[in-house]
Structures are given as structure tokens and as C-alpha cells.
Amino acid sequence: MKLAEAKAQFLQSWGSLGAQWGINRTMAQIHALLLIMPDPLSADEIMQELNISRGNTNMNVRELINWGLVEKVLVPGERREFFTAEKDIWKVATHIARERKKRELDPIMKTLNQLQEVEGDQKDKYVKSFRESIQNINRFAHQTDKTLNAFTKAEENWFYNTLVKVFK
Amino acid sequence: MKLAEAKAQFLQSWGSLGAQWGINRTMAQIHALLLIMPDPLSADEIMQELNISRGNTNMNVRELINWGLVEKVLVPGERREFFTAEKDIWKVATHIARERKKRELDPIMKTLNQLQEVEGDQKDKYVKSFRESIQNINRFAHQTDKTLNAFTKAEENWFYNTLVKVFK
DNA sequence: AATAACTTTCACTAAGTTTTGAAAATTCGA
DNA sequence: TCGAATTTTCAAAACTTAGTGAAAGTTATT
Numbered sequence: 029m030k031l032a033e034a035k036a037q038f039l040q041s042w043g044s045l046g047a048q049w050g051i052n053r054t055m056a057q058i059h060a061l062l063l064i065m066p067d068p069l070s071a072d073e074i075m076q077e078l079n080i081s082r083g084n085t086n087m088n089v090r091e092l093i094n095w096g097l098v099e100k101v102l103v104p105g106e107r108r109e110f111f112t113a114e115k116d117i118w119k120v121a122t123h124i125a126r127e128r129k130k131r132e133l134d135p136i137m138k139t140l141n142q143l144q145e146v147e148g149d150q151k152d153k154y155v156k157s158f159r160e161s162i163q164n165i166n167r168f169a170h171q172t173d174k175t176l177n178a179f180t181k182a183e184e185n186w187f188y189n190t191l192v193k194v195f196k
Numbered sequence: 197m198k199l200a201e202a203k204a205q206f207l208q209s210w211g212s213l214g215a216q217w218g219i220n221r222t223m224a225q226i227h228a229l230l231l232i233m234p235d236p237l238s239a240d241e242i243m244q245e246l247n248i249s250r251g252n253t254n255m256n257v258r259e260l261i262n263w264g265l266v267e268k269v270l271v272p273g274e275r276r277e278f279f280t281a282e283k284d285i286w287k288v289a290t291h292i293a294r295e296r297k298k299r300e301l302d303p304i305m306k307t308l309n310q311l312q313e314v315e316g317d318q319k320d321k322y323v324k325s326f327r328e329s330i331q332n333i334n335r336f337a338h339q340t341d342k343t344l345n346a347f348t349k350a351e352e353n354w355f356y357n358t359l360v361k362v363f364k
Numbered sequence: 365a366a367t368a369a370c371t372t373t374c375a376c377t378a379a380g381t382t383t384t385g386a387a388a389a390t391t392c393g394a
Numbered sequence: 395t396c397g398a399a400t401t402t403t404c405a406a407a408a409c410t411t412a413g414t415g416a417a418a419g420t421t422a423t424t
Contacts, residue, residue, distance in 0.1 A: 030315060031322060031323055038307075038311055041304060048299075049217065050215070064326045064329045115329065117332045157233060158203065
């Protein structure tokens with residue numbers, strides 16, 4: 029397989045993987061592109077490689093920077109901005125996990141805590157069932173929270189090493 | 197907070213959580229509804245509770261059954277079908293993990309393996325960088341695969357117990 | 365076999381999201 | 395300060411996905 033072909037296939041696969049996880053196609057593709065390129069790219073290069081508009085490029089690059097997955101690089105003597113992605117995939121994963129936790133798990137935990145205080149007769153089977161479900165989900169959420177915290181710290185990759193030991 | 201209000205809020209939160217994970221709102225809401233109800237519900241009851249059409253209900257219930265998260269219950273003396281959700285949230289999580297792995301991780305691993313065989317001069321920095329990226333992602337994917345396999349087996353909850361020990 | 369109860373399908377519509385491209389804003393060097 | 399290079403914004407268009415409801419299909423009962 030030639031590089032050009034392999035590259036195209038990777039960009040497309042990474043794009044649809046992203047889509048299945050609620051990340052927009054273009055954002056995932058820009059990320060993929062920056063992942064495999066040895067040097068930082070300019071907005072124009074991204075536009076060309078992916079055949080997308082300037083506006084689209086700008087929006088999604090900014091969003092990637094927001095997620096901490098891409099950063100601006102200043103090339104001396106160049107007016108334009110260049111962009112590069114974190115190449116250590118493990119760091120990428122912990123970044124994403126940390127972001128999603130902040131945006132999704134934390135809010136739902138807040139909600140769950142409130143919902144536990146539903147009023148009503150414990151003998152009413154609807155109340156009882158609701159309470160039990162919320163409690164179970166809440167317990168699970170707390171466990172997940174702890175696990176993610178451990179995972180996303182990972183300052184010295186100890187989590188990774190632990191996992192490797194446990195699951196090898 | 198009254199039950200009705202708490203219920204509405206839970207249905208809505210679970211729905212938008214689902215949406216962020218690429219699961220459609222209605223599917224997540226039906227699941228949430230069945231989670232908190234003590235007894236199985238009929239299609240009509242689901243339609244009423246969530247204010248959705250018959251067709252939509254049917255499609256999403258079938259999809260949930262497909263995912264192994266909901267099952268039909270036959271109530272003696274009733275012609276209609278009733279539906280109920282697995283209440284053990286841990287089982288739900290492993291089910292989802294197993295499904296998503298099958299649908300997403302397995303295919304991408306196949307692709308990655310192919311992409312490693314890209315032709316070209318190792319001295320070409322584009323080829324070199326591409327190879328390295330794919331290799332890194334591939335290693336990560338394999339590790340994730342192992343972890344998920346361990347997690348989704350969970351026949352005796354040993355994974356859970358291990359995690360609790362490790363992260364408590 | 366006819367009927368009634370119920371489920372499934374599917375063409376269409378509604379809603380939501382992404383992308384475009386041109387205009388506005390910003391930045392930097394001369 | 396001006397103007398060229400570059401980035402950002404945003405309204406409209408294109409596209410995608412979800413939801414509807416009526417019709418077709420299925421199944422159980424008499």
C-alpha cells in the first residue's frame with residue numbers, strides 16, 4: 029500500500045470512529061492528520077489536505093486546542109500560525125478522558141445527588157424503585173469517577189503499569 | 197422534589213448523556229425509563245411516558261434489545277409484549293463495553309494492522325512519521341483490547357473487585 | 365377463516381448539525 | 395498609519411439523522 033492511500037484510509041477511519049463517539053468528523057480528521065504529520069501544519073495546508081473550507085478548519089482547530097489535543101506552534105520568520113498534535117497516544121487518551129469526565133460525568137453526578145432526595149413514601153413501589161436505581165447508578169458513577177481520576181493523573185504512568193501487570 | 201419531577205429530570209439527563217456518546221436520545225430515554233420502573237412496560241406505556249410515536253418506540257426498543265440492554269417479558273394472560281431493562285448497572289456497563297468493542301475497536305484494529313504495512317523508504321520523514329503513529333496507536337489499541345476483554349468477561353466480578361482494591 | 369389486537373416497516377417530514385464562503389476583524393511590518 | 399497577510403465570525407446552504415404516522419404485516423382468539 030502506498031503512503032497516500034494509507035493516509036487517506038487512516039483519515040477516514042479516524043473520522044468515522046470520532047463520529048461514533050460524538051466528536052465531529054472534521055475535528056477527528058484534523059486531529060488524525062496532525063498525528064501522522066512529522067511537522068506542524070498551517071491552516072492552508074490542513075484545508076488542502078482535507079478539502080475543507082477555511083471557516084471549518086478554523087473552528088475545528090480551535091476546538092481541538094480547547095480540548096488540549098492540538099497546539100499552536102510559532103515558526104520563526106513565519107507570519108502564519110502552525111498547528112501540531114500531541115503524538116503520545118497515551119497522553120491523548122488521558123486528556124480526552126479528563127475532558128469528558130469534566131464535561132459529562134461531573135454534571136451527571138451533581139444531578140444524581142439531587143435526585144436521591146426524591147420525596148415520597150418508601151412503600152410506594154415507584155418511589156422505591158426510582159430510589160434504588162438512582163442509588164445504584166450513583167454508586168457506579170462514584171466508582172467510575174475514582175477510576176478516571178487515577179487514570180487521568182497518570183503523571184508517571186503508574187496506572188498504565190498497573191494495568192499492564194494486572195491484564196497482561 | 198416530587199417523583200414526577202425527579203423522573204422527568206432523570207430521563208432528560210440520561211438522554212443527553214447518551215447523545216454525547218453517540219447513542220440517540222430516545223434510545224437512551226427508553227432505557228432510562230425502563231431502568232427506574234419497577235415492572236415491565238408495554239409499548240403503549242413507553243409511548244405515553246415519553247411522548248413519542250409508535251414507530252419510534254418500536255425501532256428503539258428493538259435496538260436496545262439488540263444491544264442486550266432490554267428484554268421482552270411475556271406476561272401471562274396478556275397479548276401485548278412488555279419490556280424490561282437489566283437493573284444491575286455493572287452488567288449494563290459491561291454489556292455496552294462489549295458491544296462497542298465489537299462494533300468499533302475490532303474493526304479499527306483490523307484497519308490499523310493493514311496500515312502498518314505501508315510501503316516506502318524509511319528515510320522519508322513522512323513515511324517514518326506515519327509508521328510510528330500507526331504503530332503507537334496500534335499498541336494502544338491492543339492494550340485497550342486486553343483491558344476491555346478482561347472487563348467484559350467479569351463473570352465473577354473479579355475485575356470490579358480488583359479495581360476497587362486498586363483505586364479505593 | 366374472520367377478526368381484532370398488536371407489531372413492524374417505510375416514505376416522508378422535522379429537527380439538528382456541519383460546512384461554506386464572503387465579509388469583518390485583527391495583526392504585523394514597512 | 396497604511397495595507398497586505400492572516401484569522402475569525404456568521405448567516406445561509408447543504409447535509410445528516412431522528413421521528414412520525416399510516417399502511418402492511420403478523421399473531422392469537424373465536
